[in-house]
Amino acid sequence: MGLLTIGAFARASRLSRKALRLYDELGLLAPARVDPVTGYRYYAPEQVERARLVAWLRRLGMPLARIRQVCDLPAPEAAREVRAYWARVEADTAARRDLAAFLVDHLSRKEPAVSPTEPDSTPLTIRYAALSDTGLVRDGNQDAVHAGDRLLAVADGFGSGGARAGAAAIDALKSLDADGVPVGDLLDVLEDAVERARRAVRDVAGAAPAPRETGTTLTAMVRAGSRLALVHIGDSRAYLLRDGGFFRITHDHTLVQEMVDEGRISPEEAVSHPQRTLLARALTGGPEHSPDLRLHDARPGDRYLLCSDGLSAVVPEDEVRRVVAEAGDPEHAVRELVALANRSGGPDNVSCVVADVREPRR
Incomplete structure (x- = not known):
């Protein structure tokens, strides 16, 4: 499968185009390729899983800086970080x-x-x-x-x-x-x-x-x-x-x-x-x-x-x-x-x- 346009990737990841542009600027979810002439963003299909994780973590209210850390961890360590974050949310609540x-x-x-x-x-x-x-x-x-x-x-x-x-x-x-x-x-x-x-x-x-x-x-x-x-x-x-x-x-x-x-x-x-x-x-x-x-x-x-x-x-x-x-x-x-x-x-x-x-x- 080839690269996905930003529109197709937005639909697959359940993230808006605006959010994808922001996450690119923050270094959280960089596109696989940017057209040097038009500046149009293209994403690899294997990036969908990371994008969906970002979307879920945002729904939890996790700050973007911490999301970047979680997404860069192996799955077991990421799970522990999510558990720790949610425990803190519950304590604050x-x-x-x-x-x-x-x-x-x-x-x-x-x-x-x-x-x-x-x-x-x-x-x-x-x-x-x-x-x-x-x-x-x-x-x-x-x-x-x-x-x-x-x-x-x-x-x-x-x-x-x-x-x-x-x-x-x-x-x-x-x-x-x-x-x-x-x-x-x-x-x-x-x-x-x-x-x-x-x-x-x-x-x-x-x-x-x-x-x-x-x-x-x-x-x-x-x-x-x-x-x-x-x-x-x-x-x-x-x-x-x-x-x-x-x-x-x-x-x-x-x-x-x-x-x-x-x-x-x-x-x-x-x-x-x-x-x-x-x-x-x-x-x-x-x-x-x-x-x-x-x-x-x-x-x-x-x-x-x-x-x-x-x-x-x-x-x-x-x-x-x-x-x-x-x-x-x-x-x-x-x-x-x-x-x-x-x-x-x-x-x-x-x-x-x-x-x-x-x-x-x-």
Whole structure:
């Protein structure tokens, strides 16, 4: 079979002539021959398969630069790249879905009969405890914790100014504990608080010897009435014990977790991966990263755990669950969790906040 005209090739590949001209200019799909007089493009029949792959990848929304890379790979490697790309799309979509659900829920609860300045529309009380420990290996403690009636927070600093970065992030949120958060303004208040934390960490990082290598994780919960809003960035974690079930309600922002999400490694392989501590997102002095925002309805009987990876990366989750479920009160729980991390070698700073949700006494 001879060469195909651009019209015939467009029909065979399901790409428009305009797209074919663009892909030629970008070096993505060059014609087999260009008439030197007329400039007319001709394509070889064996180019149809590549052209159709380009069309399919464009329908997925893949950027042209990445399409060029995929098309130049052997089929098995190209398949892995497509799987990895789609996993990232799904992760990004999930993050936007969480924010959309947050907004829908937030707007649905705005009733004219409720005062927009009322900070607590449903009375609940929280009993809480926090504990931070250097561990058995590190010389200093770069973790920071806070537990109050309205704010629970854990930060795990890193880099030369890590201790100050973690403390600064939490200090930027402490006004939420002192003043309370109006239910109707929860989303705006959280955005403002996170921005204050970001600026505070940037100031700390700017004074450190290596600004871009200094920062902190931040996992915090803010209570407004019966609502608990979660702000999360990094690899500190939040768990919920409810009705006998133990649920992790945060998603690690690490390079290894991204590899798990993309199907490149298994969760079992992630546990011992040499790069498991490398963060993909954090509050730093470098490029900005957006935290996850989630909203939870607190129920009497709930028990929440916030912890740094000095616990979660060292102690198996079933052991963490056992302690959280069996401890009689938050004070006992945080002491036993820190002790458990140290009995497991204590290779890192370890910090825990445990909070019980209760109905107010009458």
